[in-house]
Amino acid sequence: MAIATSGLHHVTAIGGDPQRNVDFYLRTLGLRMVKTTVNFDDPGTYHLYYGDEAGRPGSLLTFFPWKGVPGGRHGAGQATTTSFSVPEDSIGWWKQHLEAAGVETSRVRTADSEEALTFHDPDGLAISLVAHPQGDPREPWDTPAVPAERAIRGLHSVTLSVRDEESTAGMFTDGLGLRFSHQDGNRFRFEAGEGGPGTIVDVLVTPDAPQGLVAGGTVHHVAWRVPDDATQRAWRAELAGKGVQVTSILDRQYFHSIYFREPGGTLLELATEDIGFTADEPLLELGRSLKLPPWLEPDRAQIEAALPALNLPDENNPEVAEAIAAREGAAERG
Template sequence: MSISTSGLHHVTAIGGDPNRNVDFYLRTLGLRLVKTTVNFDDNGTYHLYYGDSSGKPGTLMTFFPWPDAPKGRIGTGQASTTAFSVPEASIGWWKQHLEETGVEVSRIRNSDNEDTLTFRDPDGLVLSLVAHPQGDPREPWDTALVPAQHAIRGLHSVTLSVTREDETAAMLTDDLGLRFLHQDGNRLRFEAGDGGAGALVDVLVTPNAPRGLTAAGTVHHVAWRVPDEQTQVSWREELVDKGVNVTSIMDRQYFRSIYFREPGGTLLEVATDTGGFDIDEPLLELGRALKLPPWLEPRREQIEAMLPVLDLPKENNPEVVS
């Protein structure tokens, strides 16, 4: 493959109650809601984007929260764990902070000498906070509840659960341009671009595990970065030429996307770095108002009537006077 990704762009999951989702990711994890919009394929649900102060690629976790969504099952054919990067000295602070909010936490140190906390969000989604030993220079979102010295820097890695690794590993290296780093038991690690936090994926091989069921508490898809639309067009053509079943390029308002599945079953996306979340509202006001793309704006009244009222904590826009 002549084109390679530089790392993770975002991870999208399915949630339940949107207000519970907002409260956890803003107040407990200290992320910023950088865009409140809707699922462009199902306008009756929100699409909520969380990240750093501006929602830069590589910091984003997004959700489709359906209030009455059935419970999913985490298993093979999915991204089974989403990990965020935090400062190495902050793991103790995070353990105390999470436990004080009623979150059950387990702590390990993995083969890469990364101190890791693993826990679940209110819908059962498996998350980790990882203290990457090489550090992470990305600037965090700073709030009174999660101060900058401890705050999440962005995505660290994702874990893809598969029943066999050979075809998945081949797609990661041959079609996405990742490099194989090492294997630790039934876990293989790959890295993209310059490596490090935000550019890692683990492949967990569990031949006898049940197949995942995509619903509340599970990841819907994992998105990888591409610098611009021209490169994305070339990349799509190369994937099609190799026989990969790829969607057409889709306008997601804040970036452009293509989608395809890796052989183990996980839905992957390639999303452009170009675009950004301040194209339709000021940086200081990100996430406050429901934003719709031009083709849905004529249906705003109908769409708003279908959506539950979202109670956005003041921590999301501390410099905006109401």
């Protein structure tokens, strides 16, 4: 393998009601909305990006939310758990915080001495918060509901469910340049680069599991990082040369992408990390207005009319939050 990824870029899932999705990920989990746009292949629905302050690669969970979407089925051939990294001493705080919000949780300890809290979002997406024993130096997004010392640092890992690990393992090592870390029963861990939070995929072998169905409450695809366009072009040629059915390079505005499936069935993406979400709006204003690619701008009025309104909390935009606090303070003093 001549080219290797440095870690996860983002995970994209399918959700239901968009406002419910916003409320959970911004208010309950304390992430930041870093881009409000549409599904470029189906502009009748949003594409919502959640992450850290700037939406750095490795911090991102994104959604296509369709109100009334039928529920999917967790099973073989898909990513079945998305895990975030949190500080080591914060699991107890998160358990209280989530249960106060009406979210049922299960507390576990992994074979890697990682303490974790597992739960489901309102649409049934399986989420895990993992406290890595060596810590995570990435800077969090700080909100009144989830203070920085407890906050999510970014993606920790994804778990893929497959019926047989051999061909999937080959794709991760020979196709993505990951290295095998270790095995724990029927769970095989692979890591990119130096390993640690944001670089991990766990392959869970479940021979008797039903075939997964991608719909509401399931992961659509898992994206891995590629530094730039030149590397992506070379990588695409390498994958195609190995017989992998890979798409052409697609412009996603904030990164460029290619897509292909690993042999177990999960859709994977290689996304560049050299553009970013400040390409069309300032850092302090990320996510607050609907952004469309140039080819959809002529249809903006029609698209906006078809999309439900979204209410974002003021703390998603620091300037707005500071202005409101200043006005309230002046009113109290007056």
